[in-house]
Amino acid sequence: MSRDAKHSTAPTHDLPRTHTRTRTLASYAGVLALGSALLLSGCFGDSAQDMVKSAREHLDKKDPKAAIIQLKNALQKDGTLGEARYLLARALLDAGDLPGAVIEADKAKAQGYTSDGLTALQARLLLLQGRPDEVVSQYGTRHLGTPADEADLQSTLVGAYGAKRQLPEARTAANAALKAQPDSVPVQLMNVRLMTSEGKLKEALAQLDAMATRSPNAAEIWQAKGDLLELADAPVDARIEAYRKALALDKKLPAAYSGLITALMRKGDKAGAKEAVTAMKAALPSHAQTFYYASIFALEEGNLKEATDLSQALLKIAPGNDRALYLAGRVAQAGGDLRQAESNFAKVVSTSPDATPSRIALAQVQLRGGDVEQAWTTLQPLLDGKPGPTGEALALAAEIKLKQGQADEAERLLARAAELNPADITSRVGLALTQARKGQEPQAIEALRKLSAEDKDITADLALVSLYLRKKDWSHAEEVIAGIDRKTPTSAAAPELRGRVALFRGDRAKAREQFEEAIRRDPKALAPANNLASMDLQDRKPEDAAKRYDAAIKADPKNVRPVMAQMGVRVTHQLIKPEEAIQQLGEIVRRFPGEAGPRLALVSLLVNKQDLKQAAAVAQEGVAANPESAELVDALGQVQMAQGERQSAINSFNKVAALSPRSPLGQMRLADLYMAGGTAADRDQAAGALKRAQAIAPGDAELAEKVAGKALMIGRPELALQSAKALQSVRPSFGLGWKLEGDVARARKDWPAALAAYRRADQLSKEAGASVPNTALAVAMHSVLVESGKAEEAKQFANNWVSQHKQDALFRYHLGDVALTKGQYDLAEQYYQGVLADSPDNAAAANNIAWLKLRGGRTDEALKYAEKANQLRPKVAAYMDTWAEVLGAKGQTDKAIEVQQQAVTQAPNVPAYRLRLAQLYVTGGKKAEAQTELKRLADLGPQFEQQAEVQKLQARIQ
Incomplete structure (x- = not known):
């Protein structure tokens, strides 16, 4: 075979590129990189050298797999064969295994093997890893003695210069390659491709x-x-x-x-x-492009499991490739894994800021995840840059502005989107909905009706149904749904919508009938199954709720979602014992090894069972199978933290932060870990993590609230204030920023500043037209009035609030807490009883009533309310503690011990629960058990303020 065979027209792992008339030089980075393995002749033999010769023969025949086997066998016999490693690197690259090729080429160099071929190969491997700058800096001035290798190296430099958009330098390298091998077909093809970039x-x-x-x-x-x-x-x-x-x-x-x-x-x-694609699978079953296209088709056909497996296999071969990451993001998004999707899209945007599809996809995921401000930040470069935004970008920008309450700006953006693409239904539907929000409902409805008539899809119809439901215009909503039924007679959409309308109207029987019809039409549909399950749970029929997923599981056995939904109902409503749930989840993990959900649920159950060793093993297995899953790494970190493996947990949470750089989760986990340490150094570390978390999403209201709260807990009010001010800056019309500022002032006992900030927050809430009472703000304002000694003003505020918001049980619960703190037990019980009358399922109120009745010596009534609280919310340590105290007061010591043991199991780090358990052990004559618990408490020293009671009990059992 001629030396020309050394060059291939495209890198074996390179993913497909989008074809355009004006293809950028960057898109040629992979196309212009050349090469396969150095082809030499030989004969079969048993020695290591003979195996290398045999491998060369296989490479001559373009059979890299057979060559790989021979070369690996040769290296087993003699691991010092640098040439064998070099040839193995080439063979692995021909087979599409870029990471493996990189490893073997590096090993060859480390063993002292040098050749022009290895130099050319390492340059090409750098380019294929997306590192054109390193190619130019390391090899830009190099020339090799062997013509074929010189042509290979210079062709790689053409690709590198092309990626850097340095056209003159690319032409110089191309001329050098042509000079080295003027008759080489691959080199001539490289030159032809470069000519297209030169116009x-x-x-x-x-x-x-x-x-x-x-x-x-x-x-x-x-x-x-x-x-x-x-x-x-x-x-x-x-x-x-x-x-x-x-x-x-x-x-x-x-x-x-x-x-x-x-x-x-x-x-x-x-x-x-x-x-x-089928032919490609047969010819190149393990190639990156095969995985790419097969994953696309699997995703389009709704086979998420196959699409996920293929996209993950693709990422292993081409971990830094933009198209591989984008596809993996789309697959994760389709599967509902928004955090993983965001991580993949963010990686593309970080390395290729001009990647429009990835930037739009990233903004979409951030918006769906509730991070409106970050979505806008991500999208904005597309709106401000050249050649100007696409219609898709404008439509998404409009959606963001609507969520920010800027309807006029949203309408302007939608109008631009409609101008760019008048045929785009989404843009025109969005424009009509904006009209409706501005009070122009007749015009909006007319526009949507026209769109419905001209569009075979149901986008406009769904918007119409939404408008009619908001107006409670049931007849017109039913009319539009009938149209949807005509458009999609086999779809579950129409009966599901009819079921929703029936629920709005309070007709639960018809709702059930329609949801069941939706399932008959499409047994795989989860939405109607979820609706029916929710209704069953409201009717206190959890067994029926669990059965709702049977049809979906049978119709789509490869879909993990209905399986996990059913398991969730069974576990939550105690239809299955924990041991059985653990066993069944283990089976689900084996059936769906690539899914994170079952592993996470299994880890959670094992942690609840205090089987931390097994929980860690399950989490570790998941991370080993899917090291890029931030959720699994996070679960492992939490288990390690519970085990006391502090440094391992720190490493895991740092990895979470690296895997999801746009998510504050990793930093917040680190903050919690350091806060648990308690030392001054730990508080400094926690503050640093909170700062980093807040910087990721300064406009995230929920995050700002968490950061501020934790900052106050570690005595860093300046950090809490920084979080509040950042939220005010990004969202000036959102009252929470001022509410948090008030919390900081309250912590500093600066009552006037706290009231001023709270009142500003209240004013902004009213200006925004809030229809739901802001109970948290009302509680804060009332608390400041109480704490600052303004008793009359506090009383007046409470009376006004209760009269204006008679259904606000939370505020009345707060008033009960205030009375309880003041020792006004009768008044506190009156408030809690009122809460319980309006909200019979309020376990906290029932628990507090039990505690108050016990203090009043009414043990029989106390037991009734304690049992009620634990029936409503089982396995809550605080409620079990009250129940055990009441049982002990009634002389039911054995039962009290049993309940208190469960409380300690649920909250093993709360010393007060252990003290009550020790007291019950003493009363029950269980001296050995009492001594064990008392020693644990005594070892805490001044960290537990009730050491006098501990010593008193120890003296009793001497």
Whole structure:
């Protein structure tokens, strides 16, 4: 075989690129990188050297898998063979294993192996890893003695300079490659492709035709012709013919498959494209591009499990590739894993800021996750940059502005989107809904009706149903739903919507009937199953709720969601014993090894059972199988924290932060970990983590509240104030920023400043037209009045609030707490009884009433309320503690011990619960058990303020 065979027309792992008329030089970074393995001849033998010769023969025949086997066997016999490692690196690259190739090339160099071939290979590997700057800095001035290797290196430099958009330097490198091997077909093809970037498309096509005349059986030429015909806007059939001819000559050309599949999809021949993917699987089963296209088709067909497996396999081969990350993000998004999707999209945007699809996708995920401000920050470069925003970007920007309460700006953006793409239904529907929000409902309804008539999809119909439901116009809503039914007669959409309308109208029987019809139409649909399960739970029929998912599980056995939904009902409503749930979740994990959800649920149950060792093992297995899953790493960190493995937990939470750089979760976990330490150094570390978390999303209201609260807990009011001010800056019309400022002033006992901030927050809430009472703010204002000694003003405030918000049970519960603190037990019980009358399921009120009745010597009534609290909210340590105290007062010591043991199990780090357990042990004559608990408490020293009671009990059992 000639030395020309050393070069290939495209890197074996490179993913398909979007074809445009003005393809950027950056898109040629992978296309212009050359090479496969160095091909030498040899004969079969048993020695290591003979195996290397055999491997060369396999490489000559383009059989890298067989070569890999021989080379690995050779290295087992003699691990010092640097040439074998070098050849193995080339073979692995030909097979599409970029990471493996990098490892073996590095090993060859470390063993002292040097050759022009290894130099050229390492340069190419750097380029394929997306590191063109390093290629230029390390090899930009290098020249190699062997013509083939020199051509290989210079061709790689063409790709690197192209990625850096340095066209003159790329031309210099191309000329050097041509000089080294002027007759090489791959080098000539590299030059042809570069000519297209230089604006010489006609000349490039002419040169390509001349090459085809000279070498009609060179598959790479026909592949290149298909690519250039795409750039020339030639008829799609001509491109398809070129790619098919290339594959007829060489069925293992990944880039030819890529071009063929893309061309077929643009022609609308989905069946043909699918056949091409099937052929690609047969020819290149482990290639990156095979995983890429197969994942796309699996995602389109709704096979999320297969799409996930393929996209993850792709990422292992091409971990830094933008298209691999984007696809993995889309798959994660479709599967509901928004955090993983965000992480993947963010990685693309960080390395390729101009990647419009990834930036839009990242903003969409952030918006769906509730981070409106961050979504706007992500999207804004597309709105301000050139050549200007797309209609999709404008429509998304409008949605963000609507959520920010800026309807006028949203309408302006939607109008621009509609101008850019008048046929885009989403933009026009959004514009109509904006009109409705501005009070122009008749015009909006008319516009949506027209859109419904001209669109086969149901986007406009859904918007109409939403408007009519808001107006409680049931008849018109039913009329539109009938239209949806005509458009999609086999879909579950219409009966599900009818069920929702029936629920709005209070007709639960009809709602059930319609949801069941939706399931008959589409047994896989989870929304109607969820609705029916929710109704069953409201009717206190958890067994029926669990059965609602049977149809979905049977219809779609590969879908983990209905399986986990059913398990969730069974566990939450105690239809299954914890041991059985653990066993069944273990089976689900084995059935769905790539899914994080079952593992996370299993870890949670094991932690509740205090089986931390097994919980850690399950989490560790999950992380090993999916090291990029921030959720699994987070779960492992939490278990490590519970085990007291502090440094391991720190490492895990740091990894969470690295995997999800746009999420504050990792930093907040670190803050919690350091807060548990209690030392001054720990508080400093916690403050640092809180600062980093707050900086990630300064406009995130929930995060700002958490940061401020934790900052106050560690005695850092300045950090809490910083969080409040940041929220005020980003969202000046949102009252929470001032409420948090009031909390800081309250912590500092600056009562006037606290009241001023709270009143500002209240004013902003009213200006925003809030329809729901802000109980948290009312509680804060009342508390400040009480704490500052303004008793009359506090009383007046409370009376006004209760009279204006008679259904606000939370505020009345707060008044009960205030009375309890003051020792006004009768008044406190009166408030709690009122809360319980309005909210019979309020376990906290029942628990407090039990405690008050016990203090009043009414033990029988106390027991009734304690049992009620624990029935409403089982396994809550505080409620079990009250129950055990009441049982002890009634002389039911054995039962009291049993309940208090469960309380200690639920909250093992609360000394007061252990003290009550010790007291009960003493009363029950269990001296050994009492001594064990008392020693634990005594060892706490001054950290537990009730040491006098501990010593008193110890003296009693001497």
